[in-house]
Amino acid sequence: MKPNSLSLKFLGAAGTVTGSKTLLTFNGSKILIDCGLFQGIKSLRKQNWEDLDLASDVSDIILTHAHLDHSGYLPRFVKQGFKGQIHCTPITAKLVRIILLDSAKIQEEDAERANRKKYSKHEKAEPLYTTEDVHHTLNLIVTHEYNEWMVPGPDLRFTFIQNGHIPGSAMVEVHAGVKKIVFSGDLGRLKPLIMPKPKPLPEADLLILESTYGDRLHGVTSAFDQIKEAVNLGYEQKGQILIPSFAVERTQEILYILLCLIRDKKIPSLRIYLDSPMATEVTKVLLSFYEFLKDPELRDIMNRNLEIVSDYRASQAIVAMEECKIVIAGSGMITGGRILHHLEAHISKPSTVVILPGFQALGTRGSDLAKGVPEIKFFGKYYKVQARITQLDSLSAHADRNEILEWVKHTSKLPQRIILNHGEETAAHSLKLKLEHELEIPVLVATPNMHYVMDF
Ligand SMILES: [Zn+2]
Ligand SMILES: [Zn+2]
Numbered sequence: 001m002k003p004n005s006l007s008l009k010f011l012g013a014a015g016t017v018t019g020s021k022t023l024l025t026f027n028g029s030k031i032l033i034d035c036g037l038f039q040g041i042k043s044l045r046k047q048n049w050e051d052l053d054l055a056s057d058v059s060d061i062i063l064t065h066a067h068l069d070h071s072g073y074l075p076r077f078v079k080q081g082f083k084g085q086i087h088c089t090p091i092t093a094k095l096v097r098i099i100l101l102d103s104a105k106i107q108e109e110d111a112e113r114a115n116r117k118k119y120s121k122h123e124k125a126e127p128l129y130t131t132e133d134v135h136h137t138l139n140l141i142v143t144h145e146y147n148e149w150m151v152p153g154p155d156l157r158f159t160f161i162q163n164g165h166i167p168g169s170a171m172v173e174v175h176a177g178v179k180k181i182v183f184s185g186d187l188g189r190l191k192p193l194i195m196p197k198p199k200p201l202p203e204a205d206l207l208i209l210e211s212t213y214g215d216r217l218h219g220v221t222s223a224f225d226q227i228k229e230a231v232n233l234g235y236e237q238k239g240q241i242l243i244p245s246f247a248v249e250r251t252q253e254i255l256y257i258l259l260c261l262i263r264d265k266k267i268p269s270l271r272i273y274l275d276s277p278m279a280t281e282v283t284k285v286l287l288s289f290y291e292f293l294k295d296p297e298l299r300d301i302m303n304r305n306l307e308i309v310s311d312y313r314a315s316q317a318i319v320a321m322e323e324c325k326i327v328i329a330g331s332g333m334i335t336g337g338r339i340l341h342h343l344e345a346h347i348s349k350p351s352t353v354v355i356l357p358g359f360q361a362l363g364t365r366g367s368d369l370a371k372g373v374p375e376i377k378f379f380g381k382y383y384k385v386q387a388r389i390t391q392l393d394s395l396s397a398h399a400d401r402n403e404i405l406e407w408v409k410h411t412s413k414l415p416q417r418i419i420l421n422h423g424e425e426t427a428a429h430s431l432k433l434k435l436e437h438e439l440e441i442p443v444l445v446a447t448p449n450m451h452y453v454m455d456f
Pocket of ligand 2: 017020067069070186422
């Protein structure tokens, strides 16, 4: 009998946090774990246009969760000829539909704008993929509950395990012959606010571990206190309380905090406008997921205070309303979305309060505001920043350095080896040293296109 052969190839999220794609080859079977989009700087984004030359060889794709950096390349891969199955949990399937359709719409609009203004260097700007490509992709999705085992090839099986990152997210345990590999996926917080906790790390020969916060710790200031203070200040000043937010998880987390603060009479019972079509869709999909939304008291406050704004004209009317109110609107780093209109109208008023929902990537308006820039540009015009800016520093969907270490330590048996991915180089290397020091097992940092062969 021929000996087994098992290898991994890191096609994305190696030396960076986006573009998650890991190819697992076991004997004749090829499966892809995640199929994400590269995001951020141009040299990374350019890679989304390169064909992988793999689409017809891969039989199955395992999707850890719905975020674009894990799912956003799927339509492109399908366009290249992938005809197999895409496996994920039922909630991931619902979220991925919203996220990919939104992504296609943005791609189509960008291409259309480039052609209209003729600023594309190419003959004709094309979208990376279209809404139609997304529909072809969604047809290939097959859903599985946590802990259900699937068999994509001979002697090869896998299961999803709750990892607490966002609704529907999972780590993946793969058994290939006698070998066990665990892919952590994006690992959630050990003491989450509204998510279930990540399950313990199962026994494995090899762990593929994310390292986004490999060299950092989350802040300790309570988001409840920060939001309470900011909302009360806005109320005293009779101003606008504007919260740019991410559609999945952060919006619901902030909503939860606001509802609790109103219930406990820590802030006044203000009207909350959810002015984001995507966050609204996501919140509707997740109504039955979150435990806090089953609490009758919180549910009651939500029904009374929350107004969902889908219509664009209604959104414009809310922008113009001067009365003190809370607005949650996309996008989370103020790179687009309806928050731009709210900020354009109110950023120059000293009575306005802006609550940034967490980490802001360099080069975004969110990061500029966090740094305290004196003026900011919206729609081609500069506006003086007079509003008071608060940045929440403890909310994050990722485990930080200490949490990652705790999670790995609390397994019943340590893996023989760890490979770090999904992290900037400095974060991954810093975590490597710490893990090797604490656990005394070899740790490797994945590099782009690294090919790792497992011994049998
Ligand atoms: Zn994620
Ligand atoms: Zn990610």
